[in-house]
Amino acid sequence: MTWTERDQKVKEELAEWENKLLSYQPNDFELTYEKYIEKAFSLLPEDIQTQFFSLLDAWLFHLHALIQGTQFQMDAKDRVLSAGRVFDPQIEGITDFRNLEIDQLNYIVQQQISRHRFYSFAQGGLAGTGGTLLLSSDLPAMAVINLRAVQLIAMSYGFEVNTPFEMMTSLKVFHIATLPARLQIEGWEELKSELYNAHDYLFEGNEKLTDVSWIEQPIKQLLKAMAIIAFRKKYLQGIPLVSMAIGAGSNYSLTRKVTDFAKKYYQWRYLLNKSDQF
Structure with a gap:
């Protein structure tokens, strides 16, 4: 298959986005923060670090598999297929989507x-009320979303x-999307390299996900929780609007960030699958 004019336009947009990743320059605060962490x-001790990140990787892997097997996700898959059949009634499976236009x-x-950004916004708003249960469940809820x-x-x-x-690749997409901007280009290049060297079924790349560089994201979640706790008693007309705004804005x-990165990656995969012009 050959690219259409729109495919070429999307390819140019991806190249521009990739150049922005490549040219990103961290400021002094980011570098100091990284060194501090x-x-x-x-x-x-090194063995404690290794065990911690291994457990974190295992948790993400099992959570990913659990989500995939839920009825909620299967129903969502059916809705995706139904949406695809609006454009092509002959669609029978997910791989048939590659025959649609970009x-x-x-x-x-x-x-x-749009749906998942709303879920995050709502989840953040609920966590922002400062309830112990809602606040403590915010991190796993955000991982699921x-x-x-x-x-x-x-x-x-x-x-x-x-x-x-594909399971490992989608996990890596999530992981790289949540990295600091200064580190995303390295992850992006790794994703591309693993795909070029991939087999049809097995994953033979680096299966390690989390490390010290990724820990900034959980720390941000912790700082968000601290801010919510600090402002949860600041009521406006009986509602803790400040803490709710912090939670909703942060989660959104x-x-x-995650959905934008995932969209770019799978657009690139779609174009690569359609033609070898990359």
């Missing part, structure tokens, strides 16, 4: 993105996430 973790796929994906969003974006571009390669920002 690395120094703090270096105080822990703008048709973007429309389907944007529906998923964003992992689920990546899975559905992948499926919307025609990539089923039930094979070892994270999901926007």
Whole structure:
């Protein structure tokens, strides 16, 4: 298959986005913050660090598999297929989406993105009320929302996430999307390299996900929780609007970051699958 004019336009947009990643320059605060975190973790014994990140990787992997097997996700997959059949009644499975035009796929994906950004916004608002249960469940809830969003974006571009390669790839997309901006280009290049060297089914790349560089995101979540606790008693007409705004805004920002990155990656996969012009 050859690219259409719109495919070429999307390819140019991806190249521009990639150049922005490549040219990103961290400020002094970011570099100092990174060194502080690395120094703090270096105080822990190496075996403790290894065990901690191994457990974190295992938790993400099992959470990803759990989400994939839920009826809620299966129903969402059926809705994606139904949306695809609006454009092509002959669609029978996820891989058939690769026969649709890029703008048709973007429309389907944007529906998923909008829905999950709303979920994050609502979850953040609820956590922002400062309730112990809601606040403590915010981190796992955000992991579920964003992992689920990546899975559905992948499926919307025609990539089923039930094979070892696609499962690990979608996890890596989530992981890299949540990295600081200064580190994303390295992760992006790793994703591309692993795909070029991939087999059809098995994943043979680096299966390690989290490390010290990723820990900034959980720290941001912790700082958000502290801010919510600090402002939860600041009521406006009986509602803790300030803390709710902090929670909703922070969660929305994270999901926007994750869904934007996932969309770019699977657009690139779609174009690569359609033609070898990359």
